[in-house]
Amino acid sequence: MNQFFTDAAVNPFLWSGLAAGLLASISCGIVGPYVVTRRLLFLAGALAHIAIGGVGAAIYLSTVHPSFFGWLEPIHGGLAAALISAPVLAVLKHRVKERLDTVVGALWAVGMSVGILLIKITPGYHTELMSYLFGNISFVTRRDLVFLALLSGVVILIATVFHRRFLALCLDSEQAELRGIPVLATDIVLFLLIAATVIVLTQIVGLILVIALLSLPAAIGTRLSTRLGPSMAVTFGVSALVTTLPRIAVYGTPISPEAAIVLATAGLYLLVVFRRRSDER
Amino acid sequence: MTERLARPVVEVADLSFRYSRRREDALSGVEFTICGTEWLGLLGPNGGGKTTLLRLLLGQLAPRTGSIEVFGGPPTKTRRRMGYVPQHASIDSSVPASVEDVVLLGRLTKSSWGPRYPQRDLDLALAALEETHTADLAGRAWRTLSGGQRQRVLIARALASQADLLLLDEPTTGIDIHREKELLRLLERLNDRLPILMVSHDIALVSHHMDRALWVDRTVREIDARNLDSDSLESFFHGEHS
Numbered sequence: 001m002n003q004f005f006t007d008a009a010v011n012p013f014l015w016s017g018l019a020a021g022l023l024a025s026i027s028c029g030i031v032g033p034y035v036v037t038r039r040l041l042f043l044a045g046a047l048a049h050i051a052i053g054g055v056g057a058a059i060y061l062s063t064v065h066p067s068f069f070g071w072l073e074p075i076h077g078g079l080a081a082a083l084i085s086a087p088v089l090a091v092l093k094h095r096v097k098e099r100l101d102t103v104v105g106a107l108w109a110v111g112m113s114v115g116i117l118l119i120k121i122t123p124g125y126h127t128e129l130m131s132y133l134f135g136n137i138s139f140v141t142r143r144d145l146v147f148l149a150l151l152s153g154v155v156i157l158i159a160t161v162f163h164r165r166f167l168a169l170c171l172d173s174e175q176a177e178l179r180g181i182p183v184l185a186t187d188i189v190l191f192l193l194i195a196a197t198v199i200v201l202t203q204i205v206g207l208i209l210v211i212a213l214l215s216l217p218a219a220i221g222t223r224l225s226t227r228l229g230p231s232m233a234v235t236f237g238v239s240a241l242v243t244t245l246p247r248i249a250v251y252g253t254p255i256s257p258e259a260a261i262v263l264a265t266a267g268l269y270l271l272v273v274f275r276r277r278s279d280e281r
Numbered sequence: 282m283t284e285r286l287a288r289p290v291v292e293v294a295d296l297s298f299r300y301s302r303r304r305e306d307a308l309s310g311v312e313f314t315i316c317g318t319e320w321l322g323l324l325g326p327n328g329g330g331k332t333t334l335l336r337l338l339l340g341q342l343a344p345r346t347g348s349i350e351v352f353g354g355p356p357t358k359t360r361r362r363m364g365y366v367p368q369h370a371s372i373d374s375s376v377p378a379s380v381e382d383v384v385l386l387g388r389l390t391k392s393s394w395g396p397r398y399p400q401r402d403l404d405l406a407l408a409a410l411e412e413t414h415t416a417d418l419a420g421r422a423w424r425t426l427s428g429g430q431r432q433r434v435l436i437a438r439a440l441a442s443q444a445d446l447l448l449l450d451e452p453t454t455g456i457d458i459h460r461e462k463e464l465l466r467l468l469e470r471l472n473d474r475l476p477i478l479m480v481s482h483d484i485a486l487v488s489h490h491m492d493r494a495l496w497v498d499r500t501v502r503e504i505d506a507r508n509l510d511s512d513s514l515e516s517f518f519h520g521e522h523s
Contacts, residue, residue, distance in 0.1 A: 037376045163396040168389050170376045171423075174367070178339060178360055179389040179442070222377050226422035229396075231377045 004251040014251075016140040021243025021261075023148040024204045024213075027155045027197040029236025032218030033228055035194060037170045041215050043089050043191070046104045047082050048198045048210050050111030054081025055132050056118030063122045074128040075147065075199065081111065082195035090191040094184050135206030135258040137247065144203060151200050155193055162189055167228055204243060205258045216265040217242065220272050238268065288353055290446055290476045291315040291338065293501075296347035298330075298337055306345065307333050311501045315446075320472045322487040322494035322506055323480040324514070329498040331480045335448055338478070339365055352445065361390075364439025366432070366449040374424040380434050381419045384409060387441035402441075409440035413467055429460025433467065440471075447471065449479040453486065465490065484509050 008014040035044050058077025061069035089104065096103055119129055131139075159166070165186045168176035177183045201210045221235030222228075246260035296311035308330045315321055323331045336342045337349060340356030352359045364387070372383060387409070388402035398406075410416040413433045418426065426434065432452050439447055452468075453461045468477060469490065481487055487494050487506050494506040496517050504517070 033377075037373065160396055161394055164389065164393045164398065167376075167378070167382065168386055170373065171378055171383060172367075172372050172386060174341075174371060175365070175386050175438075176389060177341070178363075178365060179386070180361065180391045181389060181393075222375070225377045227379050227382065228377050 004248045007251075013139055013141075016142065016145055017137040017247060017257075018244055019145055020137060020140040020148055021204055021247065022240055023145070023152050024200045025217075025236050025239035025243055026152045027200045028213060028217055028239040029221070029232050030155055030159045031193050031197040032214055032235045032239075033222050033231045034166055034170060034190060035214055036218040036222055037228070038190075040191075040194065041211060042101065043093065043104060044194050044198055044214055045211050046089060046108040046111075047085060047191075047195050048202065048207050049108045050085045051078035051082040051195075051199065051202070052115030052129075052132070052207065053111040053113075053118075054078045054084075054115070055129060056115030056122075057081070059126050059128055060118040060122045063124060063126075074132055075144075075203065078132065078202065079151075079196070079199045082199055083192060085111070086191035086195040087188045090184065090188040094187065131206070132202060133207050134256075135202070135204055135209065137204050137243075137257050137261075140203065148200055148203060151196050155196055155200075158189065158193055162186065163229075166190055170228065205261055209258055209262045212262040212265060213239065213243075216262075216269045220269055223272055223276060238265070242268065289314040289316045289350075290319075290352060291478070292348075292350045293338075294348050296337070296349060297345045298333060298342060299345050306499070308337075308497075309500055311347070313495055313501055313503060315476055315478060318472055318474060318476050319493065320468070320477045320479070320491050322491045323478065323497055324482070324484075324487060324494050324504075324517075325497035331497045332450065334497055334501070335365075335450060335478075335480065338448060339363060361442070362445045364436075364442055364444025364447045366435045366439050366447065366452055368450055368452075368454055372423060372431070372435075376423075378423050379419070380410070380415065380421050380423055380426065381406060383423050383434055384419075384438045384441050387438040405443070406437075406441045409437040410434070412440055412471075413437040427456075427460070429456040429464060432456060432460075432464055436464075436467065436471070445475065447475055447477045447479075449477065451480050451482065453481065453483060461486075484511060484514055 004014060035041060054077035055074040056077070058072045058074045062072040085107065092100060092103055119126055165176065165181055168181060169183065169186060173183055197214065198210055201213050205213050217235045217238040220238050221231040224234050225231035242261055242265045246264040247257045250257055250260040292314050293311055297306045297309040299306045311334070323334065325331050333342065337344060338351060338356055340360045349356055352362055384406040385398050385402060388398055388405060407416060407419065410419055413436050415430065415433045415437055418430060418434065453464060456464065465486065471477070488509040491506040494504050494509065496502045496504050
């Protein structure tokens with residue numbers, strides 16, 4: 001642990017990684033409880049995987065047409081793909097009454113396939129996909145931090161404005177509809193927030209582990225709270241804790257910090273579950 | 282003014298409804314009215330169309346033929362004046378929410394933006410909780426309430442919306458006899474000022490509290506609730522009444 005702080009004095013990337021974790025915890029704290037209580041994890045997983053198509057497109061365009069798209073980062077492509085597919089998934093959730101999982105699963109696979117195909121035909125070797133898949137918390141740049149901060153700000157703003165409507169949909173969407181709330185339109189906004197959060201979290205732990213960070217802190221937060229607002233605060237706290245301490249603890253060891261973050265979160269979740277069970281007995 | 286007051290609360294004429302991709306009507310030839318502060322029961326076999334009729338009245342479904350007027354207008358325009366009390370299972374218990382959060386759903390409107398409800402909404406929610414004798418539960422987590430408490434809170438939610446008509450879907454299902462009596466006393470009190478339309482399978486409840494009921498089995502037939510007993514209900518089930 002000491003080595004982390006010693007190296008941090010000369011390596012600003014270590015602080016950037018921690019800052020990125022804290023920024024991601026904001027989105028995770030706000031959006032995670034909505035995802036968990038609305039049981040939208042499968043759809044969030046689909047968003048993350050469809051985003052690979054956008055990552056592939058960004059890598060292809062920036063490599064093949066650098067004069068036009070040289071500025072394009074893989075994360076921009078991922079965000080665009082996730083934001084475009086979010087309303088589609090929201091509409092499918094409302095309109096497809098049977099076999100929704102099959103339709104969403106197909107989109108999930110198609111998004112991934114497009115991404116892999118585009119990367120395969122892009123000249124040269126590209127490590128960006130690896131950092132998208134497995135995270136890259138050790139090399140978060142100042143530019144990444146600005147991007148994360150902007151995205152987190154948008155998530156906070158929209159969630160604040162829509163909170164009462166989102167809560168109504170979590171509790172009783174039928175009542176919300178009877179009270180004149182446009183349920184589909186509200187869900188589209190929520191799905192856009194989920195898409196933005198998935199992309200933010202991908203920056204921290206990578207696509208493979210993003211669902212763990214989106215669900216487990218929120219599962220802890222919603223278990224320990226009796227209202228949605230406080231559960232968001234708890235979720236933020238848990239996310240901030242698990243994106244910081246394990247990262248510091250495994251520094252200088254062969255253990256991947258991204259894996260350490262998720263394993264620590266899962267451990268904390270199990271602890272809360274067993275603690276609550278023993279309290280209830 | 283007198284004419285306006287005398288107008289039925291609910292007026293259904295020659296109504297039929299069919300679900301998409303079905304060959305037969307779920308309901309047809311439906312005609313009835315609700316006037317004043319009537320307490321009307323909806324009885325009938327499972328799949329007979331009781332819930333469909335409630336959804337038509339709430340404007341969630343559109344009739345194939347005929348008309349529905351509630352407070353003199355189509356349900357889609359007037360449903361904010363209706364307080365719908367579903368079976369308590371319709372609220373997701375896994376969501377961390379307090380009783381107050383649930384009741385405040387009755388204050389939700391198209392212009393509800395931002396994280397907090399205005400003070401007036403909070404006051405109306407508290408008044409509704411007091412009217413249903415559940416004010417002491419306001420801060421409790423919804424998931425910790427019993428079935429009887431939940432039904433009272435859902436009625437409070439309908440009252441918080443300042444409803445002029447209560448629509449209840451089997452409100453006594455799954456609650457013990459003591460809580461059921463409490464709930465019915467509450468509904469009796471509310472019925473002094475509000476008309477109530479209530480789905481129920483309980484003959485004793487309907488015959489004790491209501492003068493009139495509707496037998497819903499693909500169509501609607503008006504029945505005298507005061508003389509209702511298990512034998513007469515049995516004959517309705519076998520379609521012997523004409």
